[in-house]
Amino acid sequence: MAADQSDSYWIPRNFLALDPQQARLESSSAVLVPVPYDSSTSFRGGARDGPNAIIDASYGLEDYDLELDLDVSRLGIHTTSAVEPHMGGPEAMAQRVRRAVAGYIREDRVVGVLGGEHSVSAGAVMAHGDTYPDLSVLYIDAHADMRDSYMGTSWGHASGARRIREVCSVVLVGVRSLCLEERDFLRESSLPVFFWPPVEEGAELLGRITAELSDTVYVSIDLDALDPSCMAAVGTPEPGGMNWGQMIMLLKGVADSKRIVGFDVCELAPGEGPMACSYTAAKLVYKLVGYATARFTRGMA
Numbered sequence: 001m002a003a004d005q006s007d008s009y010w011i012p013r014n015f016l017a018l019d020p021q022q023a024r025l026e027s028s029s030a031v032l033v034p035v036p037y038d039s040s041t042s043f044r045g046g047a048r049d050g051p052n053a054i055i056d057a058s059y060g061l062e063d064y065d066l067e068l069d070l071d072v073s074r075l076g077i078h079t080t081s082a083v084e085p086h087m088g089g090p091e092a093m094a095q096r097v098r099r100a101v102a103g104y105i106r107e108d109r110v111v112g113v114l115g116g117e118h119s120v121s122a123g124a125v126m127a128h129g130d131t132y133p134d135l136s137v138l139y140i141d142a143h144a145d146m147r148d149s150y151m152g153t154s155w156g157h158a159s160g161a162r163r164i165r166e167v168c169s170v171v172l173v174g175v176r177s178l179c180l181e182e183r184d185f186l187r188e189s190s191l192p193v194f195f196w197p198p199v200e201e202g203a204e205l206l207g208r209i210t211a212e213l214s215d216t217v218y219v220s221i222d223l224d225a226l227d228p229s230c231m232a233a234v235g236t237p238e239p240g241g242m243n244w245g246q247m248i249m250l251l252k253g254v255a256d257s258k259r260i261v262g263f264d265v266c267e268l269a270p271g272e273g274p275m276a277c278s279y280t281a282a283k284l285v286y287k288l289v290g291y292a293t294a295r296f297t298r299g300m301a
């Protein structure tokens with residue numbers, strides 16, 4: 001926040017509490033769309049509180065990114081108003097998210113969704129798929145989300161990746177919990193799945209993952225991909241997940257060889273874990289903004 005010369009007393013209500021000049025839509029390289037929705041979660045709810053918790057925690061982040069040696073916020077980050085939940089169910093909500101996100105997609109911009117339960121990703125992916133025919137989705141989640149339907153809906157959080165796969169190709173990473181229907185579906189479809197813990201590590205794993213992705217990538221993150229030791233505040237904290245370093249290595253590695261045009265960070269249920277989880281989620285959002293917008297800064301000091 002650059003408030004030294006300003007007489008304003010108000011904390012700007014946007015990601016990082018940026019000065020309004022830095023958060024102007026027209027000049028921003030990234031747009032964040034909060035989607036406080038959790039109607040279809042089956043175990044523990046609370047993801048509707050995720051976007052506000054991420055924005056609150058973002059006030060504590062440093063604008064300067066040590067790893068990228070860049071103040072990423074100078075590229076401009078606009079935070080939109082929250083998308084109002086649609087009580088017609090997750091399909092209606094996905095369509096609403098699709099329209100809301102579509103309005104912000106531009107070639108020289110990255111659009112990120114702050115979830116919300118993971119079912120909101122389908123709408124954001126559909127919006128990006130309309131603009132980028134070459135889109136593929138890196139779907140990072142402890143679960144496959146490949147049920148054709150669950151608890152009376154085909155568009156709930158347990159079916160997100162299945163619906164996305166009908167729009168574009170999907171690569172699953174981090175999976176360590178499945179139902180039998182999903183196991184059979186994955187075998188029949190020979191869809192690329194990288195279970196966790198992975199067989200290979202480091203550059204070898206990264207190479208195999210990037211080989212499955214197209215050049216234009218949307219990154220969809222369910223925070224339960226992370227291990228509960230660093231991310232307890234999710235609806236389904238599944239043991240044996242990634243640590244922070246593995247997540248970052250994956251995202252940076254993908255950004256180095258692909259063009260990340262959009263992303264979402266979903267399923268933060270802040271009431272289910274320590275405040276560190278909200279901070280971790282906010283940092284992950286900022287890292288994604290940094291990696292995805294780095295392509296706009298090539299040639300910049």
Ligand SMILES: [Mn+2]
Nearest residue numbers: 142143222224
């Ligand atoms: Mn999950």
